[in-house]
Amino acid sequence: MSISELQAFISRYKIELEKRLPPFLESLNCPFSLKEAILYSINAGGKRVRPLLMLAAIQSYRSIKESDYKVACAVEMVHTYSLIHDDLPSMDDDDYRRGKPTNHKVFGEAFAVLAGDALLTKAFEVISSINELDANIKIALIRELAKAAGAEGMVGGQAADLDGEGKDLSIEELEYIHRHKTGDLLSFSIVAGGILGEAPNADMECIRAFSRELGLVFQIKDDILDIEGDSEEMGKAAGSDEGRGKSTYPRLLTLGGAKEKLFLHADNAKEYLRSLSGNPLLLENFVHYITERSK
Template sequence: MTDIKSYMEEKLLQFEPYMLDRVQLLQAPDSLKEAMAYSLQAGGKRIRPMLLFAALETYGQDAEKGFDAACALEMIHTYSLIHDDLPAMDDDDLRRGKPTNHKVFGEAVAILAGDALLTYAFEMVASSKLYSAEQAVKLISMLAKAAGPSGMVGGQVADMEGEQKALSIEELEYIHHHKTGRLLAFSVMAGAFIGGADEQDTKRLETYARHIGLAFQIRDDILDIEGTEAEIGKPVGSDESNEKSTYPSLLTLEGAKLKLEQELDSAHEALASLNRPAPLLKAFADLIAKRNS
């Protein structure tokens, strides 16, 4: 059985300083770099970079080859959180128990720190010495699609428009597949691409990624009911108080748990059909099922 926690701890010791060094090396105002680094260091398990490394290692490549793509991915994820927390959007004061970026640095710098992380993400990949020119162009295209209007940003808009409305399961899945799932899917697909996965395995991993993306969000919705504020980093029951459609609200809590099991079963089936064993990716699916943050 793969010890996924030890794997993540080991990779974090290597990846975290690498990512923060990329910010400190920038030729930019110190105040901007400080704001960028503040949110990058806000915590979390780095699930997205870890999935990228796991996919890469499934195809016999060292995780370090994915570091620049993983930095770009985490920078885009972080920029989205900075902007989500702003008064014009979710108006949050805390993120994982720490004051949100705009509470520390002011709204203007927070907006610009998010902008800087978004644009620097693409510079990271474009200037990387880890990838060929062809690989860099492909990764940039994949990341832009995952993060942009047909991906995360489009999902965020659909999420805002769906507030205080009774959504269907199909509408809810659209939101989460785009808002959360597309970046999670990029993690897996980028690792597979850099690792040299063939066309068949790429399609199977895309299926795996889609199912774990939905599983991730379903688990988040369940934790909003059953978790604690310390576990989830936000007030428990905030989805209900904000009148958001969730899997438990549409399917009942037990129905949401059943849906979670179904998504994870489908993810495991996709992995079982790969041309090679993928114990790390299997362990990540299991971790999502049990995660408490």
């Protein structure tokens, strides 16, 4: 599969996701002001990398079903919740996200918190309500997502990130932050694809290892883009991590060292794919896509 075929996959399935995601939230029976804040961030766009990776992992084993989109939409709800909360003044205090004012800048901090809370809880409702899925698969997905999003995953990574501001972290401490704050939800997306695709147990171990490596690739690339990226293209201010005194791979290893680390983890990720019994060419091309992205 070529990169052009990957782009065709992204274009096709991103359209399918964009059609299905807002209706889950437009039908909420809740105060209009809350629904408005929720839909503002959901409809702000974005690459939808996590749900697309989930669908790519499924397609390594079988064709995509309608029920798969529901899990993919749940993943994007959790991701969007994390961005809303990450941008808060008490967290990273960002003014722009995806080229638009952040949620709290438009709706205030209280409604931004509530919008994030609503998205997180709705995601679990969506997965638990998929009638087409076997109960054991739903339980497995919910367990994996709760761990990836919770204190041992994304929330713990954010806490470590806050603790590390203004400190000189070691590479091991920085890798802990990256693995959990960014990597765990991305990893869940790929693992969920393996679960839904009913990948063999031996494959699941390689899928987990691949997903962890790809999570680091994604965040190291973010660190590099914070220096080299174009603010307008990324939809947020470049240099924001440096301005907050955060440790990053370029800061600890130099920009050249960070790029070496990026390609090391990308190569590791591709190596794990070689052991899969399915057809992982789409996932392999995602490694290249994430490594070479400009936003």
